[in-house]
Amino acid sequence: MRPKAELHLHIEGTLEPELVVELARRNRIDLPTFDVEAIRARYSFANLQSFLDVYYENMAVLRTEEDFYDLATAYLRRAAAQGVRHAEIFFDPQAHLSRGVPLEAVFGGLSAALKDGGMSAALILCFLRDRGPEEAEEVLRAALPYRERFIGVGLDSAEVGYPPSLFRRVFDIAAAEGLRRVAHAGEEGGPDYVWEALDILRAERVDHGIRAMEDPQLVARLRAERIPLTVCPLSNVRLRAVPSLRDHILPAMLDEGLVVTVNSDDPAYFGGYVDDNYEALRRELGMTDDQLDRIARHSFEASFAYEPA
Ligand code: ADE
Ligand code: ZN
Numbered sequence: 001m002r003p004k005a006e007l008h009l010h011i012e013g014t015l016e017p018e019l020v021v022e023l024a025r026r027n028r029i030d031l032p033t034f035d036v037e038a039i040r041a042r043y044s045f046a047n048l049q050s051f052l053d054v055y056y057e058n059m060a061v062l063r064t065e066e067d068f069y070d071l072a073t074a075y076l077r078r079a080a081a082q083g084v085r086h087a088e089i090f091f092d093p094q095a096h097l098s099r100g101v102p103l104e105a106v107f108g109g110l111s112a113a114l115k116d117g118g119m120s121a122a123l124i125l126c127f128l129r130d131r132g133p134e135e136a137e138e139v140l141r142a143a144l145p146y147r148e149r150f151i152g153v154g155l156d157s158a159e160v161g162y163p164p165s166l167f168r169r170v171f172d173i174a175a176a177e178g179l180r181r182v183a184h185a186g187e188e189g190g191p192d193y194v195w196e197a198l199d200i201l202r203a204e205r206v207d208h209g210i211r212a213m214e215d216p217q218l219v220a221r222l223r224a225e226r227i228p229l230t231v232c233p234l235s236n237v238r239l240r241a242v243p244s245l246r247d248h249i250l251p252a253m254l255d256e257g258l259v260v261t262v263n264s265d266d267p268a269y270f271g272g273y274v275d276d277n278y279e280a281l282r283r284e285l286g287m288t289d290d291q292l293d294r295i296a297r298h299s300f301e302a303s304f305a306y307e308p309a
Contacts (some may be wrong), residue, residue, distance in 0.1 A: 001083035005299040006263055006274045008207050010090045012059045014075040020200025023061035041101035043269050047238050048188050049158055056095055063101055067108025073160040082275035086120040088130035088305055090154055094128045094139050103142055111149045115155050124153040125221040129162035137168040151304055152180030159189045163194035182207055187241055191215035205230060205302060213249050223257045228302030232265035234272050234280060245284040
């Protein structure tokens with residue numbers, strides 16, 4: 001198995017239907033169905049929002065520190081089996097705070113799992129862009145007592161209509177705290193979202209970024225500054241950001257000299273973990289070992305743990 005780092009992974013997106021059912025039973029939560037195949041059968045998405053609706057609904061089963069511990073432990077085990085040697089893991093505290101789950105349970109469970117997990121791993125706190133910049137600032141301030149438990153901040157959830165520029169202040173505060181910065185941009189939003197992520201949020205990596213390819217000047221900037229893009233091929237197909245894997249622009253991104261990485265995004269929903277994404281690129285796009293090795297090398301270079309030799 002090719003060693004790799006995973007840099008675009010939402011821990012809540014690793015919640016497999018089996019764990020949804022187990023946690024619902026443990027927490028005495030009623031579900032529309034306890035049949036894992038019936039849950040999985042709902043995973044057909046028209047776009048990002050239709051996925052997010054199911055993603056937020058399912059995560060209602062996550063209530064206690066133990067639930068977050070079990071979720072992250074299961075991911076780390078699967079990731080190790082897929083050749084992951086280092087993971088930078090997103091989490092969505094607002095999606096839990098808004099349900100009355102305290103930050104202590106989220107941080108407690110996730111950081112204990114990472115400590116016990118036997119893999120190099122770190123947490124990145126994401127702001128839900130559709131909940132607006134004021135709430136993002138509130139959650140960052142509430143998380144600062146846990147400052148040592150996360151390495152950076154990100155921006156996720158519904159993209160179009162919530163441009164990065166709305167979040168300038170909260171990213172400035174994060175930067176002043178010494179936090180690393182990433183942002184989803186150019187998944188459904190256009191190249192202007194990627195420009196704003198770079199210029200206004202001072203993002204050090206762009207999550208997805210596939211639509212950056214529509215703007216040659218932006219491609220030149222990403223290449224010149226070696227700004228990594230965390231591309232998620234199976235996600236893009238499932239959320240219809242691309243018509244099919246065969247149409248994916250990833251090989252062209254690599255040919256442009258961009259620091260492209262391959263990641264799984266929300267593997268419980270999109271039909272595969274990170275190495276499954278690599279394999280799909282080989283199978284559907286005929287990408288070579290050489291190309292896939294380059295992408296895997298990029299993943300370490302693009303990680304916040306990377307130290308040049
Ligand atoms: N949250 C979880 N997965 C996401 C994605 N692919 N885009 C935006 N927000 C997300
Ligand atoms: Zn994502």
